[in-house]
Amino acid sequence: xxxxxxxxxxxxxxxxxxxxxxxxxxxxxxxxxxxxxxxxxxxxxxxxxxxxxxxxxxxxxxxxxxxxxxxxxxxxxxxxxxxxxxxxxxxxxxxxxxxxxxxxxxxxxxxxxxxxxxxxxxxxxxxxxxxxxxxxxxxxxxxxxxxxxxxxxxxxxxxxxxxxxxxxxxxxxxxxxxxxxxxxxxxxxxxxxxxxxxxxxxxxxxxxxxxxxxxxxxxxxxxxxxxxx
Amino acid sequence: xxxxxxxxxxxxxxxxxxxxxxxxxxxxxxxxxxxxxxxxxxxxxxxxxxxxxxxxxxxxxxxxxxxxxxxxxxxxxxxxxxxxxxxxxxxxxxxxxxxxxxxxxxxxxxxxxxxxxx
Numbered sequence: 001x002x003x004x005x006x007x008x009x010x011x012x013x014x015x016x017x018x019x020x021x022x023x024x025x026x027x028x029x030x031x032x033x034x035x036x037x038x039x040x041x042x043x044x045x046x047x048x049x050x051x052x053x054x055x056x057x058x059x060x061x062x063x064x065x066x067x068x069x070x071x072x073x074x075x076x077x078x079x080x081x082x083x084x085x086x087x088x089x090x091x092x093x094x095x096x097x098x099x100x101x102x103x104x105x106x107x108x109x110x111x112x113x114x115x116x117x118x119x120x121x122x123x124x125x126x127x128x129x130x131x132x133x134x135x136x137x138x139x140x141x142x143x144x145x146x147x148x149x150x151x152x153x154x155x156x157x158x159x160x161x162x163x164x165x166x167x168x169x170x171x172x173x174x175x176x177x178x179x180x181x182x183x184x185x186x187x188x189x190x191x192x193x194x195x196x197x198x199x200x201x202x203x204x205x206x207x208x209x210x211x212x213x214x215x216x217x218x219x220x221x222x223x224x225x226x227x228x229x
Numbered sequence: 230x231x232x233x234x235x236x237x238x239x240x241x242x243x244x245x246x247x248x249x250x251x252x253x254x255x256x257x258x259x260x261x262x263x264x265x266x267x268x269x270x271x272x273x274x275x276x277x278x279x280x281x282x283x284x285x286x287x288x289x290x291x292x293x294x295x296x297x298x299x300x301x302x303x304x305x306x307x308x309x310x311x312x313x314x315x316x317x318x319x320x321x322x323x324x325x326x327x328x329x330x331x332x333x334x335x336x337x338x339x340x341x342x343x344x345x346x347x
Contacts, residue, residue: 049257053332055230058316058324059339125260192331
């Protein structure tokens with residue numbers, strides 16, 4: 001894939017860490033090709049439940065901690081960051097039209113030629129699906145000749161059965177060290193996954209085991225005109 | 230946060246009695262319970278910044294395990310169980326929470342003289 005053909009890539013997910021686990025290799029490939037990338041991050045993951053053992057956070061201190069982790073991860077990925085200020089677990093109860101309007105404004109102002117978001121309703125977490133649905137609506141609201149490309153991430157377990165093979169598969173091996181660094185910037189979120197990985201019977205080292213699990217990032221290409229309402 | 234000290238927590242609960250306070254009450258089994266176990270389903274509820282006034286509040290230790298229950302008598306009731314840890318923070322808020330072995334929050338009851346930050 002020729003990453004340099006894009007002018008600006010906009011990533012739209014609701015939580016700090018969604019970008020690093022699922023899409024950071026792709027982001028790094030775009031950055032290496034000199035393409036600017038902006039992350040529109042919906043919430044601060046205020047209702048996350050990993051407080052650490054020993055504790056590093058409580059319900060009231062978690063938002064600031066996750067905000068700093070998000071900033072650190074975006075620095076690793078050399079990506080611009082806009083925090084949209086919605087609250088974790090409540091995105092689906094906001095006005096989808098209002099969110100879509102805001103997203104559309106960002107997409108147009110940044111001159112995005114590619115938007116990457118979650119694929120509703122195949123993204124498991126209600127915030128994922130709601131943010132994805134608003135992003136789809138935002139793209140659809142742009143006149144066809146100016147519309148950016150739209151790629152969507154599905155994470156349901158049986159996605160390939162339901163949706164078929166993904167249209168785009170990005171091999172992140174060449175940038176994987178940095179991807180892992182971005183994931184680890186989200187200390188409050190990554191530690192659980194990393195310790196589970198270390199304890200698993202097939203553990204072969206942190207880098208190698210993480211690569212096995214997270215080497216490929218896949219996306220479905222969406223044509224908003226073909227979506228059912 | 231640190232392990233609940235029943236007398237300390239009771240003292241803070243008494244301190245907030247009979248005055249308007251804000252509560253945060255929450256329980257969750259995680260947003261991915263069903264994703265990881267098909268037979269499970271996601272369960273959770275939270276209230277943030279409900280204003281209440283309670284005439285009495287009590288913390289009670291469970292018989293079989295080191296967890297605590299709290300009940301606040303308001304005219305109705307506010308109730309939480311499975312609480313393990315507490316903190317009285319710089320903002321004068323009493324934070325109570327129940328965590329599992331991995332430090333994941335399962336239940337929380339928090340009392341504050343002013344609204345919790347949004």
